[in-house]
Amino acid sequence: MNNDVTVAAIQLEPKIGDLHANLTACENMANEAGKKGAKWIIIPEFFTTGMAFNPRITDAIQPPNGPALNLLLDLAKRHHAYIGGSFITRDEDNIVRNAFYLVSPEGIVGRHDKDIPTMWENCFYIGGTDDGIIEMNDRQTVGVSLCWEFMRSQTARRLREKVDVIVGGSCWWSVPSWVPKSVTARWEEKNERTALESVRVFATYVGAPIIHAAHVGEIECPLPWMPMNYKGHYEAGSMIVDGEGNTIALRDRHEGQGIVIGNIKIGRTTPQQDIPNKYWLHDRGPIPTLAWNYQHLHGRRWYKKNVAHRKPSVAEKPKSLAK
Numbered sequence: 662m663n664n665d666v667t668v669a670a671i672q673l674e675p676k677i678g679d680l681h682a683n684l685t686a687c688e689n690m691a692n693e694a695g696k697k698g699a700k701w702i703i704i705p706e707f708f709t710t711g712m713a714f715n716p717r718i719t720d721a722i723q724p725p726n727g728p729a730l731n732l733l734l735d736l737a738k739r740h741h742a743y744i745g746g747s748f749i750t751r752d753e754d755n756i757v758r759n760a761f762y763l764v765s766p767e768g769i770v771g772r773h774d775k776d777i778p779t780m781w782e783n784c785f786y787i788g789g790t791d792d793g794i795i796e797m798n799d800r801q802t803v804g805v806s807l808c809w810e811f812m813r814s815q816t817a818r819r820l821r822e823k824v825d826v827i828v829g830g831s832c833w834w835s836v837p838s839w840v841p842k843s844v845t846a847r848w849e850e851k852n853e854r855t856a857l858e859s860v861r862v863f864a865t866y867v868g869a870p871i872i873h874a875a876h877v878g879e880i881e882c883p884l885p886w887m888p889m890n891y892k893g894h895y896e897a898g899s900m901i902v903d904g905e906g907n908t909i910a911l912r913d914r915h916e917g918q919g920i921v922i923g924n925i926k927i928g929r930t931t932p933q934q935d936i937p938n939k940y941w942l943h944d945r946g947p948i949p950t951l952a953w954n955y956q957h958l959h960g961r962r963w964y965k966k967n968v969a970h971r972k973p974s975v976a977e978k979p980k981s982l983a984k
């Protein structure tokens with residue numbers, strides 16, 4: 662099925678762990694996109710919390726049927742549109758996951774749990790095992806990819822020639838400006854290009870258009886097992902890409918918070934290139950590679966101590982229990 666559709670992606674400047682502020686900002690921008698005729702509106706990964714190594718995030722963990730999902734459902738009804746975004750949720754089995762929900766005016770269409778947490782994300786949730794494919798009633802099939810899922814060949818293989826549109830978002834942080842600054846500046850230039858290209862090129866591996874939402878703004882937090890703080894920014898790059906990998910619309914980090922809108926043809930195309938026979942589709946760079954490995958070890962321990970056996974906070978409880 663091939664349809665020209667107006668779609669939108671939201672670019673959020675999050676307040677770490679501030680559920681109310683983040684939901685309000687997303688609602689306002691989604692309303693703007695809906696008024697401009699968008700029939701697909703995608704909100705970033707971690708739209709309830711942002712992402713940093715900050716324990717405030719644990720206080721904003723959501724139940725599956727809490728304020729975050731209710732906002733998505735309300736927006737879908739209000740604008741007669743498909744709405745999607747991910748947030749950290751504690752499921753009935755007491756495991757916390759990064760869950761992307763796609764909803765329609767009729768209700769929940771499907772869910773994808775991000776497969777592998779990135780770096781300090783390991784502190785807050787456990788990876789999922791589904792294939793990221795959501796079947797819709799009108800015979801369209803949706804693929805979901807979140808942040809560094811766009812970086813891995815296994816994601817491209819499970820979606821390749823199987824989906825009509827890819828939706829998702831990123832919360833991608835910059836390489837810090839450490840000494841020698843001339844070296845880390847070069848690493849950051851490459852990191853910023855990778856954040857954009859990993860999304861655009863992904864369409865050429867899978868053969869489907871992409872609606873991608875991102876975060877923007879400054880970020881500072883402690884570094885796990887390190888004596889210094891991390892200080893940097895979210896790379897941003899909310900974008901709309903067609904099935905051949907052409908950028909239809911882009912909002913980079915210098916444009917700040919806001920929305921990006923464009924028209925795409927929803928439907929499968931022939932992939933433009935083969936998926937490389939390697940784990941990573943793009944080089945991560947030295948600092949992200951180091952952080953990926955050591956923060957995975959740290960994060961698993963931190964999750965078990967601070968999240969796994971924690972009783973739900975007020976923010977995590979359904980409305981009927983939040984007293």
